[in-house]
């Protein structure tokens with residue numbers, strides 16, 4: 001009996017020592033080892049601080065810049081940059097262009113060299129996506145989070161939904177949502193010919209509505225209710241992510257966690273029921289195949305039939321995840337693009353006039369059509385420049401899972417790579433002295449001329465994993481802006497405060513109060 005007790009006690013002690021050792025290794029020895037390897041190769045950054053790394057300083061800087069309810073000088077690129085990405089901007093100034101940032105005990109090496117960036121984007125099997133925060137997992141997994149063969153399969157199955165020809169079929173949905181918003185604006189200006197309005201919530205509703213219509217088409221009414229829930233989920237997830245992440249916290253029965261679980265169950269149930277109904281309709285030859293869900297299901301069925309193998313397609317749960325992802329990835333990113341465009345065109349009235357002149361030359365007061373959109377050169381230049389200065393996604397990340405070389409550097413397994421989109425887009429070494437100025441002319445001969453074929457401009461990512469929805473987003477943004485320019489002119493209201501802030505995407509912290517004038 002004594003021997004058994006002794007063995008048990010020794011085993012327990014061994015387990016405790018082993019766990020303690022693992023813990024010490026994870027939060028101290030390993031980070032220090034990685035730090036040494038990186039610093040020996042000339043990469044600089046703050047010294048690693050136990051557990052939190054740079055998180056406290058990052059969070060303090062972010063909260064400080066967010067709490068200043070001041071008007072950022074829209075013409076001062078340095079002020080904008082240090083307000084939106086205070087920590088990365090400070091790190092670049094202090095430690096150089098390729099700097100280390102500690103995300104807790106993980107070092108993230110930020111890379112600003114275009115050749116290295118190109119390699120990282122191209123070698124998708126070596127540089128994969130880091131593990132998602134469990135709160136983000138609730139709103140967006142799907143293809144965005146997958147790697148390797150699973151990603152390739154999903155990308156292949158979703159690609160048909162984004163072909164130019166399929167997008168053309170979605171244009172009526174863009175128009176419908178747009179005319180609903182503009183109808184409201186026309187009512188508001190009907191008495192005086194002008195009105196003051198915070199356009200930000202209107203644009204958010206518009207892009208949410210567009211994605212519900214284009215994703216679920218005939219099941220739009222059910223889709224929109226589901227997307228309302230996903231929107232609530234995103235807000236809760238953002239709140240949760242802004243507090244310090246404690247592993248396992250997500251599973252405690254707090255009020256927020258319980259609500260998030262309930263939403264998750266409800267969204268999955270409702271998307272599943274939409275899919276089930278659609279599959280039944282497709283079996284008997286009914287149903288609308290022009291929406292994303294229809295196209296996705298059709299390409300899934302074809303793939304399974306062609307290979308006579310179910311594993312070549314997606315499971316229903318995977319289709320549900322992709323539907324949720326389309327909403328999250330395609331909603332506020334696009335409203336962000338449109339709203340920053342309206343802001344910059346309010347500041348640069350000469351560009352607003354040039355864009356309107358072009359729209360009126362192409363369409364007059366007739367309906368906007370896809371063929372005409374291809375002739376909107378000035379509008380396209382403006383969108384590219386807005387995406388350069390106010391990219392909805394500010395940084396991309398990848399992980400290094402095994403020791404690897406990149407350029408002449410040896411990158412150890414266990415680090416992350418950060419690609420700081422906004423810092424790169426504002427960099428004078430890469431873009432010239434006017435890098436921080438709004439100048440759509442730089443795109444007058446397209447993106448490759450402006451970037452001299454370097455990978456220094458990637459608002460939609462780059463390489464095989466480039467945003468699948470970029471044509472969708474640009475088409476939608478062009479239709480919306482052309483419709484607005486045909487009917488209204490706009491300028492800042494005196495109450496407008498320029499305060500770009502980063503909450504998952506780049507958004508205006510205090511809304512966007514503009515004065516609309518009916519033309």
Ligand code: HEM
Nearest residue numbers: 144329330333334337392393459460461465467468469473
């Ligand atoms: C202005 C609007 C948009 C911006 C700025 C944007 C930006 C991005 C970026 C930067 C990535 C690459 C992420 C990475 O490499 O880690 C991405 C991926 C993705 N985006 Fe977008 N996006 C926009 C609109 C959309 C729309 C409208 C949809 C769908 C309706 C969409 C769906 C996706 C998906 C599914 C991926 C994952 C692609 C993959 O991993 O293969 N996005 N987006």
